[in-house]
Amino acid sequence: MSSYDPHEQSIPLDPPDWEEFKALGRRIVDDMADYLAGIRDRPVWQPVPPDVQARLDTALPRTGVPAQDVYEEFRTTVMPYPRGNIHPRFWGWANGSGVPVAAYADLLASVVNCTLGSGENAAMMVEHQVIAWLREAMRWPADGSGVLTSGASMGQIIALAAARQAKSGTADLRGLGAVADGRQFTVYGSTETHHSVEKAVELLGIGGHFFRRIPVDADFRIDTGALCDAIRRDRAAGLHPMCLVGNAGTVNTGAVDPLDELLALAREEDLWFHVDGAFGAFAQLLPTHRPLLAGMNEADSLVFDLHKWLYMPFDVSCVLVRRPDALENTFSSSADYISSTAQGPAAYSLAFSDRGIEQSRRFRALKVWFALKAHGIDTFAASIAGNIDQIAYLTKLADSCDRLEVVSRSDLNIVCFRYVWPDATPDDLNRVNQDVLSRLQMEGLAMPSHTVIDGRFVIRVANNNHRSVRSDFDFLVSQILTIGDGLVAASR
Incomplete structure (x- = not known):
């Protein structure tokens, strides 16, 4: 009782x-x-x-x-x-490592317990400032707009909804992709585009079968010739191309689409140009990598996760749009219970609830504000550069070893490779590499993940980890060789 x-x-x-x-x-x-x-002294997982x-x-x-x-x-x-992503030898999927000082901010955010939908309070102003900082970091127009979200998946929905509104003049979410005059929209991205984009297309009623997955070239970048052909075919069939999605770092391999070419094509075809920069957008902080991302900061919208390559604790992401009113035109509400007053908190002109789906929004901005003030953006940029250097070092180790084969490499923070030996069949290679990865993970030695490239099961290392050092990658290679050699010897 x-x-x-x-x-x-x-x-x-x-x-x-x-x-x-x-x-x-x-x-x-x-x-x-x-x-x-003491995290290094424990198993990764x-x-x-x-x-x-x-x-x-x-x-x-x-x-x-x-x-x-x-x-x-x-x-x-x-x-x-735990999942293990705070460990120095976690390089799986696309998970960040978590900045300790930001955890204090999450505690403080929970104590003050603000909801950041609308109304005048300091928390609203913190998010407004953080978005301004992120615009500057991404070299985005100062009059652009944005909002913090839970992740890039939500960001894709928000950005594509804004794209649809801009191209149709309605924010009606009820139709199955058709607007008032019966037009059917189409959206384009490569076969390497993240599945969250297809989910967004489906949820917005456009229909997943109207998301055109365009083939990629040998470097896993979208084939612009095939893209042009697809747009031309859809127009000839009476469909209405709406949005082109470019990748600033694919999850599979870290490939970056030719964003400047896609930008030019989008302008020529009157398409909304959206960039999925979930982790790769933060390479914009490095002068050495800005040419790789040329065109990204001229897109109509951009999403990126701060809990990936800015090492924030989960969850916090951002969507930026170029047109100042694009989000409000899509999501604003005139409900009486959130209408403005002449004075008091309801008189505050900014409403983040008018920039997205959520009315109740947690104070995600505080950990970003806290961490950027505590460390400075240049410190984060240096850590990102270090991650790229570490992946280049790992790639060099794999290239120099006759028992390792690099299957894909990138200019960012991902490399995919596998253990090999003479006279192995494709099935043998896939089976042994699965066993190697399983041993690494189950014994808590290291946590790369996997993917399948052209039928080849590969070990995928994605380095969003501010705690990793070069010796961790020496250890990874040593363990892969030891486990692989043992498995091959046992099979003989």
Whole structure:
């Protein structure tokens, strides 16, 4: 039974003893700092044991227990079994490593507990400032607009909705891709474009089958000739090309489409040009890599994840648009309960809820604001340059080893390679490389991920990790060779 008095005005959810609460907080901060400081000494990843899984599959609590006991359960059932992306040898998928100082900001954001939909408060101004900083970092027009989101997947939806509104003059989400006069839109991107774009096309009612996946060249960049042919065929069939998506770093291989060529084509064909820069956009911080991204900062919209290559804790992403009113034209609402007043918080002119789908929005901006002030953008740029250098070093190690084959390389932070040996069949190569990767992951040695390129199962290393050092990549190569040699010897 609950112990509260039903005649009281409120149910006591604040701590009964604030000194005890502070003591628990100090212990948590100390433990988390020790955890991060010793992260290299632990496995990158380990499976969750059955008994722990059972403890995480219990019935809804009806009564409470002391917060100290809940924290103890966290320490034994959750903390030892993370995804692993904070470890120096995690290079899987496209996960960032998390800047420690930003975790403090997340705590502070939860304490002040602002929702950033609309209204005058300092949190709204922090996000406004962060977006201005990100525009500057991306060399985006100062009068452009933007909003922070949970991830690039949400950013794709927002950007493509803005594209559809701009090309149709309506934000009606109910039709199956057709606007008032019956036109059917089409969207274009390469076969390497992230699946979130196709999801966005489907969710917006355009229809996934009207997302044209264009073939790529030998470097996994969109084939512009095939793209032009597809646009021409669709126009001849009475369809209406709407948006062209360029990749600033594909997830599979880190390939960058010829963005300047795509920009020119989009302008010629009157298409909205959208760039998916989920992680690769941050190479814009490096003068050495700006030519690679030429055209990106002239796109109509751009999405990028700060929780990838800016190392922020999950989750925080950004979508930028070139036209100042493009988002408001798509998402603004005139509902009475969020209308403006002459004075007070509702008089504030900026409403982030008018720039996207969410009305309730968490204070994601604070960790970005906090971390950029604490470290400065040049420090992040140096770390990004270091990640690129480390991947170049790993690629060189693989190139110099007759038992490793580089299958794809990039100018960014991804390399895909595999273990090889003479007279191996394609099936043997795929099987052994799967086993090599499984051993690396299951034993907690390192966490690359995988992909399949032209039927070849490859080990994929994507380096968004500010904790990695060169010796980690020496260790990775050594372990791959040892495991691979052992597997081949056993099979003989």
